Structures are given as structure tokens and as C-alpha cells.
Amino acid sequence: MNILNSFEIENELFYYYDLKKVFSIYESLKELPISLKILLEENLRKASNDEEIEYIIDAFLTRKNSLINFYPSRIITQDFTILPSLIDLATLREEVKDTSEKIDKINPKLMVDLLFDYDLEHNCSQEDIQFQIKKNKEKYKFIKWAQNSFSNFRVIPPGSGICHQLNLEYLSTIIHLEQKDGKNYLFPETVLGSNSNSSITNSLGVLSYSVGGIDTQLSMLGYPIEFKLPKVLGVNIKGKLRRGVTSSDLVLYLKFRLKEHGIDNQIVEFLGDGLSELTLEDRSFLSNMASKYGAISFYFPIEDKTLLYFSNTKNSNEFSELIKIYLKNQELFFENKELSFDETIEINLSELEPIIFDYKDVENKVQVKELDNLHITKKGITLKDTSIVLASINTCTMVSNPYLLIHAGLVAKKAYELGVKVNENIKKVLIIKSHIVKNYLTKLELLSYFEYLGFDIIANECDTIYSLDERIEEEIRKYNLNVVSISSGNRHLKEKTHPLIKSSYLMSPSLVVAYTLTQTIKSNIIKEMKTCEFWPKNDLVIEYLNKLDFSFYNDIYKNIFLGDIFWQNIQISDNKTFDWDTNSIDIKQSNFINSDEDENNQIENAGILALLGDNIETKDISAQGQISLYSEAGNYLEQKGIKSFDYNTFETRCGNFEIMSRGMFDNVRLKNKMISKEGGFTKDFEKDEIVSIYELSQRFKQRQRPSVLFAGENFGMGKEIEWSIKGIKSLGIKAIIAKSFHKRYKFDLHCLGILALEFTEGEDINILAIKGDEVIDINLDEKVKTNSLYNLTISSNRGIIETKLNNSITKSNYKNNRNLNLLLNDLIAK
Missing domain, CATH: 3.30.499.10 (Aconitase, domain 3)
Structure with a gap:
């Protein structure tokens, strides 16, 4: 299907992928909510053949939770959350440092914006400033080097303001302009965020999606995020807010309406005559609350008020005109036409009253008149x-309002x-x-x-x-x-x-x-x-x-990338590879980026690290919270001359795999069936000794034995945590064998080349009476196949057990070959 089209403005030609051509063939798609039209456009734009186009059209026609892709045009990340991903890229550059043309290929494939969400000079005393600089000096130095060395990576330094405010007022462009083969191509700007603050751009009609670290890194390498086509709840706004009522009252009212309605990973799209009553400031306030309601986003379609705000903050009337022409051509401009939502609710602004919460019962609102x-x-x-x-x-929650x-x-x-x-x-x-x-x-x-x-x-x-x-x-x-x-x-x-x-x-x-x-x-x-x-x-x-016109915003943002005096004084080299400090506590090369990694999936003579139960959460797996005295990570820091009052948290030490690896499974809630002791401990049967899980993983490496881990049902539940995956890889675990996996976690394991293998029905570690002293062999084909069964051999002095395992990987994962380690290495090969 050829849907490429173009239009001319001021003697310049702009190309775009014309949705009207699609609507002329599939008329019902014209009634899609605007948020879904954006997803339709980018999936069609990225389709490589007629079969994919047919699948995409069918997915949006039927809207039956079919798998689609999200293709961000930009990534926004906050503080040091992007640090491990940048370290991976810098480590990969180290692998090819003798070949300059290969070094130049190792960059993020789309624009990544890193914003530091605090203001050293404004929020801190001089003593606090010096402490922050000293504490984060190594991380600042690495980030500044990355800014100078990597293309497609921008840093807005500390001292510039609040991240979601900067994203809204300065960074967002509404539509993305890309030059390819000397031609200008237009498509909607879409944003991937590493936290919920990215959702604020939905107030500008910029569809955003928040994900964990592994997905962020995949997107940096140019790969889309796969998810089910979401349902869309339409919120029909009518009437006008009465005097005495503000948007904060509307937010509180929406909380109750949406909680009562129930939202589970839906897009909430606003419509109706009353939409024009909400300022962009009101919309940004609402959009920033989306994740708290269980929504993917609170999406506000673009209208004249949106473009006025865009022009006022960026002084870009010409670009605003270009945006409007493009959006009208695509039927993405809000005109309050009847669209086909999965569900709708109605809110009459004129019926709202001021709302107050009693902190003793925050789930129930208080009427103002009741207080009398x-x-x-x-x-x-x-x-x-x-x-x-x-x-x-x-003002923390309302800086953008x-x-x-x-x-x-x-x-x-x-x-x-x-x-x-x-x-x-x-x-x-x-x-x-x-x-x-x-x-x-x-x-x-x-x-x-x-x-x-x-x-x-x-x-x-x-x-x-x-x-x-x-x-x-x-x-x-x-x-x-x-x-x-x-x-x-x-x-x-x-x-x-x-x-x-x-x-x-x-x-x-x-x-x-x-x-x-x-x-x-x-x-x-x-x-x-x-x-x-x-x-x-x-x-x-x-x-x-x-009165807050462009001159006001221009004065604020004119030196946005310069940073304050503290940032400017950080000295870095001009080398394309980072000058690693072997004594650094905060920045270490990744230990699993290896361009010569053996892709053989055979697992022979493997040892068991732990036997875990059901419903193990990512927070039980990953290193999190304060680093404890006498822990493996604490002992490491002591050996480096760091005293307990400076241990800090694992989150602040996320750029050092040595520390993060030592904190894996170090959780008092964890129960390893191999021993009676709770926490991150296990048994070395060869030495008949209780040791930490980390220590046994290192002993297996010294003995040149692969390691595996067994678990029960729903392994990897809970919030996506990057190190709950990278830490598994860092420990050298080749496979996790469980009754079942949380779907997202299973996918992330595959992204790092770790096998997620499931018992066949009727079997688990209890039925097979696994003790932990067994030798594990897993016979795999040369290349892992989709949903195939593989032979598991469990050997001990009690005998030999042979059974089958399912590889549990979906077809789409292999179709897109989303193995992060292979993708990183692919940067070198191209």
C-alpha cells in the first residue's frame, strides 16, 4: 500500500504517510480515536511488507488486543536512570577502540534527552552543593563525556529546572521532522519515558509511553516497544468551571470517577465542547497524573489552544502553521467529531464543586459545606x-501549571x-x-x-x-x-x-x-x-x-545546555572512548558486553544457585534500598575504603555492576528451599558450606560451570526493574527454570540472552524432589525454536531424572531478534 504523500509550504516540500488514503479504503478507521490514529500511522510507516500492513490494518479494524508496536521519536529520561545503558554503549566502544569507523557507529539511534530533576544552586545550601558535587562527581563526569561523545544524546544539566516542565515548555515539538535522502518527512512526535513524568507531553497532543530500563535501551538501539493495542476511554467534557473551582478540583474529581469506572492500561482521551475551557496548564496537570489512575496516558488532542501555547513558549508561528496543515491533512487535529471509543464517560464542568481531602481517609472527598x-x-x-x-x-506538583x-x-x-x-x-x-x-x-x-x-x-x-x-x-x-x-x-x-x-x-x-x-x-x-x-x-x-510570552521563556531557556558553574567546571577528555578509572566506585564497564560471546545455548554440568518459591517479585531479585553493613556489597565498599555512613543505596550505585551483582537476591523476604536460612543465601554442596548467592555464583565461574536457578509460579512479578535482569546476566545465570513467568519479565530475560524455561504441566521442583545438589544438563537445538520442548537431565547420587522443558518464548520475540547483547554487538558488525 503506497500511502506516501506531500504538500508544499513556502516553496518547501514536505512528505508524510497519508492516513486519508488509508481511510478512503477502510472507512471505519476514520472513526478511530486520535491517539489510535497516531499509533496506526507509525505502524504503517514502519511496515516492511504487505503481510505486515495487512496485519496492522486488521489489528486496528478489529481492536481485539492485537500486538502492535510503539515507535518513539524521542526518549526522555531523568537523573541517573539512563546510566547503565550509557555504560553498556561506552563498554561496547571499548571493544572496538582500535577501529575508529566502528566506534562512530555506536550511538543511540534516536534522540535521548537526559534531564536532571533538581536545582543544585536554588534548592541547596553551599554545603549541600559541595556534598552533591563530591558524591556524584564520577557520574557527572561520565554523563558529560557521553554528551560530548555520543550523537543523539542531549543533557540538560543540573540547575535548569523540573524535568517535566522542561519537556513541555522547551523540548517537545508536536510533530517530528526528519530528513532522509534530501527530503523532509513529517510524522507525529511520540515520546518514550523512563518514568511517569514523560506523560505530561500528552497535554500537547504528544503521545507518550513510560517503560522500564530494558525497553528504554532497546528503543535507544532503534527497536520498537511491543504491546497490546490499548482500549480507549473517551472522557467527554461539557460546560464551564464555576468560579471557586480550579483544575485541581477537576483532577480530584476525575480520580473518583475513573477509580469508580476502573482503568487497566487504557488510554484516556479527552473530547467535547468543554475541552476548550481547560488551559494547557490544566491539561499538563492532569496528564502528569495518568499513571496514578492506571492509565497509559491522559491524551489531549491538538487544537488551536495547543498551538497558541506552543507558539508562546517557542516563538514558532511558522512551525505552528506547518503543524496545523499536517494534522488537518491527517485528520489528527481536534474538531470534536464523533469518534469510536471503547467506552465513554461524561463530565459536566458546571456541576463541579471545590474538593477537599481529609488525610485520615484519602480515598474519600469532603464537601466544602460539610466542614461548616x-x-x-x-x-x-x-x-x-x-x-x-x-x-x-x-509547588512541586504544579510547576508546569x-x-x-x-x-x-x-x-x-x-x-x-x-x-x-x-x-x-x-x-x-x-x-x-x-x-x-x-x-x-x-x-x-x-x-x-x-x-x-x-x-x-x-x-x-x-x-x-x-x-x-x-x-x-x-x-x-x-x-x-x-x-x-x-x-x-x-x-x-x-x-x-x-x-x-x-x-x-x-x-x-x-x-x-x-x-x-x-x-x-x-x-x-x-x-x-x-x-x-x-x-x-x-x-x-x-x-x-x-504575559508569560516567548520573551519570558526565551530568557529562561537561552543557555539551557550550558549548565551552572558547577557543571561547567567538570573537566572531561575529547576521546571517543571513556577514560575508565579502575578505582571508581560509581562507574564500571559492563561485565556482560562481549563481542565474542558464544551463542551456543547448550547447558552442561550446570550447578543450581537457588530453589525459589512462587510469586517472586522483581524487588526481591534486584539490588534495592540501603546497602547493609556486612553484606557482600558492603564488604566490597569497605575494601574500597568506603565507610558505612557513605554506602548509600543500590539505586545511587547503579553504574557499578560489582555492587549491583553483590546485592542480587539479598532480601530478607527471600526463602531459598536449599537451606533454612532466610535472605540471599544458598549452599555450596561441593564444600558443604552456607554462602551468599553471589559468592556461589563466583565459585561456579571459577569452576567453569554454568549456573541455573529454579523457581515456582509467576517468577518476576511486579514493577520492571532493569537490574533484576542485568543482575541475573551479571551473575552468569544461563537459564531460569520455573513453573511460570510474569510475561514482561520473561521477555526481558530473552533480551539479555537468558533462557526462560518452563516445566511441562504437572511438574515442578517439589514434584521432582530437587534438593539443589544436582547436576543440570539441558539439551537444546543449535538455535532456540518457538515453543519447543527440550530435554532436562537432573543427575545426583540419588539417580537420574529426565523430563521436558518449554522454552516459553513467543514468536514475536524471535521474529524481532530482540536479544540486547546481540543487538549491541550488531552495532559493531554493521
């Missing part, structure tokens, strides 16, 4: 039951203009973690009104900010008062609130300001305060938002 019915039984000198003594606004803070600032401004007195019994805190937030509040002359109301403006949250005045504490104790704290955007309020405060509520920042003025939570705030007098009209908030 609270009882007051005890009174002090200046306080009484229901008196507010702590009010905090934490200036609307909410501008709205709250205008409430504070109105209080100043009306001469409302400030209650000094209330400790008031405004936590601004991003210098960008402080910049726009200052530019709009709103920060001073928070200060007028007595809000302490601080840059970093700490335990002491929630302390109360001694006089207030004494009065609460003396009269045993049930006083109140209120907060916006602080998920840790319950843990950090002063122990004398018995009631805590979560609400929008504007309500925090308003309740601060009423001094008590016992208030029907809309009625008693006549909130409409204080509450700014939507047009006024938009007027302030429009």
Missing part, C-alpha cells in the same frame, strides 16, 4: 477546635486590596522548588502578595518548616485542641505535620489562601467569605498567563 458542620467543643485563648495553625503550598499559582496569587492580591488582616497564629509556607516558578511569580508581581499574607517563601522542604510557635504549641496542649493543617500539593503532609495537629486537609492552592483568611476550617467558604469577591475570573487569570 464540624463541632467546636474546646476553646483556648486565641485558638479553638477547627482553628488552622499550619498552611502550606508546595502556572494557572493554579497565578490564581492563588490573585486571591492573595485581592485580600491585600481589601485590607484583610493576616492571622499570625497560622504558620504559612510557600515552597518553591523551581527557580522558574519563582521567576514567573516575580515577573507577574504576585509573589509579594503571598509575602503580605505572611507566607514564608522557601526553596527546599525540610522537617523544621512544620514546627509551630512555642506559644501556639503550649495553647494546643493546655486546652487539648483539635487544630488543623491545610496543604496543597504536599503528599508528605501526613508524615511531616506537627504531632499536635490532629486534622489535616488537602486542597487547591487558592483554597489554602482563602481558608488562611478565614482562620478556621469550620467554614462554608463560598457562602461566608463571599468567595466570588475574592475569586478571580478566568479571563483575568488568562490575561496574566498571556
Whole structure:
């Protein structure tokens, strides 16, 4: 099917893969939700033959959970999560360092953006800055070298702001422009993220998907992410938000509606006449919450308001025009036409009321009018039951939504203009973690009104900010008062609130300001305060938002890749290979990247590392959390001169396979059936000795014996954790034999060339009476076949058992040859 088309704008020709040609043949596909049309376009664009095209068309026509691919045009990753993948590439360069043309081939195959999600200069004291620099110096040096050495790899250094805000306001382009053979090709921008923050681009109509480390690395090498075609829930927005209601109320309302409806890896796509009532700031706030509701994404189709925001933040009217022409040609521009959703729900904005959470029962919302019915039984000198003594606004969750803070600032401004007195019994805190937030509040002359109301403006949250005045504490104790704290955007309020405060509520920042003025939570705030007098009209908030034009964003982002003085002072070499420091604790070459690796799948004379039970989770497998004293990893650090107070966590040491390998299976929850001792221990039968699983793996390597691991049902459950796979490879485990595997984990094992073998029906380690001292032989064909049975021989002094194993690998895995080690080596061969 030839669907290539083109259009001309300002004497320049642009090519694209025309969905209208597809719709002319398959008319029902025209009614697909816009998010699915994006997936249809990229799957058709990447199809290599008529058979694949036929499969793709059928998948989108029937929408029966068929397997499709996600082809990101860009990857966004945060902090040091990308470190192991970059180390793998750098290690591979080391393999071919004598051949410069091969070194130049080893790069990410699509753009990877690394953003550091903190601001050293703004959030930390000078002492903290020096500590952070010293602690992460080796990692910073490696990352900066990678930025300088690898193509398709950009780093936005520490000190630049919050990652999802940067992604939205600076990095996202909505459509992707690619030059090939001298021609310009256009297609929708799609983003792969290593955490949930990437979902914020859905507010711009940029479809994003969050995955674990193995999938991220595969995508870096140019391979798609395979998943079932998702169902799409349409959320039909009608009406307008009433005064007194903000987007944070809509978010809280959506939580209940979507929880009640139930979402399981669906796309939630917004539509309806009321969609235009939501600013891009509102949409970004909603999009960033998608993963918490069990959704793949909250997708907002592109409309004129989207393009206006894009132009304001990037000063790109010409590119906005190009975007609109392309999207209209593809029927990807939102025009509120009737589309075919799997399910729909309706939300009438005009029916929404301000929503408050009681932290004692965060699953249930509180109506504002209900608070007026609270009882007051005890009174002090200046306080009484229901008196507010702590009010905090934490901007962390709303840095990409200036609307909410501008709205709250205008409430504070109105209080100043009306001469409302400030209650000094209330400790008031405004936590601004991003210098960008402080910049726009200052530019709009709103920060001073928070200060007028007595809000302490601080840059970093700490335990002491929630302390109360001694006089207030004494009065609460003396009269045993049930006083109140209120907060916006602080998920840790319950843990950090002063122990004398018995009631805590979560609400929008504007309500925090308003309740601060009423001094008590016992208030029907809309009625008693006549909130409409204080509450700014939507047009006024938009007027302030429009003052944040391109000149504001350009000033913020003009030196975005330069970094602060601390980043600039990091010295690196210009070598195409990294100067590895053999004494480094944080950066080590990968130990499983080997261009000469034997692809023979025969397993002979293997030893058993452990016999594990059912439902083993990735967090039980991978090294996680604080590194313990006297553990294998702790002993390694001690030998390197690192004392226990500097051990840190495995997550911060993820660039050193020596440490991560030593932490594998080191979990007190783990039970190895070979021994009675709990945790990451096993038995060396040859020496009749209880040792760590890591130690036995090294002994097997010294004895030149492969190792295998046995387990029960659902091995590899839970969250995707990169080192739960890479650590298995690092230990030298050739195969895991289990009753069954979690599907995602089984796939990831294959990606690193580790066999995931399943017992045939009716057999497991208990039925076969495996003790752990046996010798294991697995007879495989020269090349692993799909769903074939292989001979397992279990030998011991008790006799010989022969049975069958299923390789348990799906056809699509072999079809795409997604063995990460082979793919890395393939970079050299090409």
C-alpha cells in the first residue's frame, strides 16, 4: 500500500504517510480515536511488507488486543536512570577502540534527552552543593563525556529546572521532522519515558509511553516497544468551571470517577465542547497524573489552544502553521467529531464543586459545606477546635501549571486590596522548588502578595518548616485542641505535620489562601467569605498567563545546555572512548558486553544457585534500598575504603555492576528451599558450606560451570526493574527454570540472552524432589525454536531424572531478534 504523500509550504516540500488514503479504503478507521490514529500511522510507516500492513490494518479494524508496536521519536529520561545503558554503549566502544569507523557507529539511534530533576544552586545550601558535587562527581563526569561523545544524546544539566516542565515548555515539538535522502518527512512526535513524568507531553497532543530500563535501551538501539493495542476511554467534557473551582478540583474529581469506572492500561482521551475551557496548564496537570489512575496516558488532542501555547513558549508561528496543515491533512487535529471509543464517560464542568481531602481517609472527598458542620467543643485563648495553625503550598506538583499559582496569587492580591488582616497564629509556607516558578511569580508581581499574607517563601522542604510557635504549641496542649493543617500539593503532609495537629486537609492552592483568611476550617467558604469577591475570573487569570510570552521563556531557556558553574567546571577528555578509572566506585564497564560471546545455548554440568518459591517479585531479585553493613556489597565498599555512613543505596550505585551483582537476591523476604536460612543465601554442596548467592555464583565461574536457578509460579512479578535482569546476566545465570513467568519479565530475560524455561504441566521442583545438589544438563537445538520442548537431565547420587522443558518464548520475540547483547554487538558488525 503506497500511502506516501506531500504538500508544499513556502516553496518547501514536505512528505508524510497519508492516513486519508488509508481511510478512503477502510472507512471505519476514520472513526478511530486520535491517539489510535497516531499509533496506526507509525505502524504503517514502519511496515516492511504487505503481510505486515495487512496485519496492522486488521489489528486496528478489529481492536481485539492485537500486538502492535510503539515507535518513539524521542526518549526522555531523568537523573541517573539512563546510566547503565550509557555504560553498556561506552563498554561496547571499548571493544572496538582500535577501529575508529566502528566506534562512530555506536550511538543511540534516536534522540535521548537526559534531564536532571533538581536545582543544585536554588534548592541547596553551599554545603549541600559541595556534598552533591563530591558524591556524584564520577557520574557527572561520565554523563558529560557521553554528551560530548555520543550523537543523539542531549543533557540538560543540573540547575535548569523540573524535568517535566522542561519537556513541555522547551523540548517537545508536536510533530517530528526528519530528513532522509534530501527530503523532509513529517510524522507525529511520540515520546518514550523512563518514568511517569514523560506523560505530561500528552497535554500537547504528544503521545507518550513510560517503560522500564530494558525497553528504554532497546528503543535507544532503534527497536520498537511491543504491546497490546490499548482500549480507549473517551472522557467527554461539557460546560464551564464555576468560579471557586480550579483544575485541581477537576483532577480530584476525575480520580473518583475513573477509580469508580476502573482503568487497566487504557488510554484516556479527552473530547467535547468543554475541552476548550481547560488551559494547557490544566491539561499538563492532569496528564502528569495518568499513571496514578492506571492509565497509559491522559491524551489531549491538538487544537488551536495547543498551538497558541506552543507558539508562546517557542516563538514558532511558522512551525505552528506547518503543524496545523499536517494534522488537518491527517485528520489528527481536534474538531470534536464523533469518534469510536471503547467506552465513554461524561463530565459536566458546571456541576463541579471545590474538593477537599481529609488525610485520615484519602480515598474519600469532603464537601466544602460539610466542614461548616464540624463541632467546636474546646476553646483556648486565641485558638479553638477547627482553628488552622499550619498552611502550606508546595509547588512541586504544579510547576508546569502556572494557572493554579497565578490564581492563588490573585486571591492573595485581592485580600491585600481589601485590607484583610493576616492571622499570625497560622504558620504559612510557600515552597518553591523551581527557580522558574519563582521567576514567573516575580515577573507577574504576585509573589509579594503571598509575602503580605505572611507566607514564608522557601526553596527546599525540610522537617523544621512544620514546627509551630512555642506559644501556639503550649495553647494546643493546655486546652487539648483539635487544630488543623491545610496543604496543597504536599503528599508528605501526613508524615511531616506537627504531632499536635490532629486534622489535616488537602486542597487547591487558592483554597489554602482563602481558608488562611478565614482562620478556621469550620467554614462554608463560598457562602461566608463571599468567595466570588475574592475569586478571580478566568479571563483575568488568562490575561496574566498571556504575559508569560516567548520573551519570558526565551530568557529562561537561552543557555539551557550550558549548565551552572558547577557543571561547567567538570573537566572531561575529547576521546571517543571513556577514560575508565579502575578505582571508581560509581562507574564500571559492563561485565556482560562481549563481542565474542558464544551463542551456543547448550547447558552442561550446570550447578543450581537457588530453589525459589512462587510469586517472586522483581524487588526481591534486584539490588534495592540501603546497602547493609556486612553484606557482600558492603564488604566490597569497605575494601574500597568506603565507610558505612557513605554506602548509600543500590539505586545511587547503579553504574557499578560489582555492587549491583553483590546485592542480587539479598532480601530478607527471600526463602531459598536449599537451606533454612532466610535472605540471599544458598549452599555450596561441593564444600558443604552456607554462602551468599553471589559468592556461589563466583565459585561456579571459577569452576567453569554454568549456573541455573529454579523457581515456582509467576517468577518476576511486579514493577520492571532493569537490574533484576542485568543482575541475573551479571551473575552468569544461563537459564531460569520455573513453573511460570510474569510475561514482561520473561521477555526481558530473552533480551539479555537468558533462557526462560518452563516445566511441562504437572511438574515442578517439589514434584521432582530437587534438593539443589544436582547436576543440570539441558539439551537444546543449535538455535532456540518457538515453543519447543527440550530435554532436562537432573543427575545426583540419588539417580537420574529426565523430563521436558518449554522454552516459553513467543514468536514475536524471535521474529524481532530482540536479544540486547546481540543487538549491541550488531552495532559493531554493521
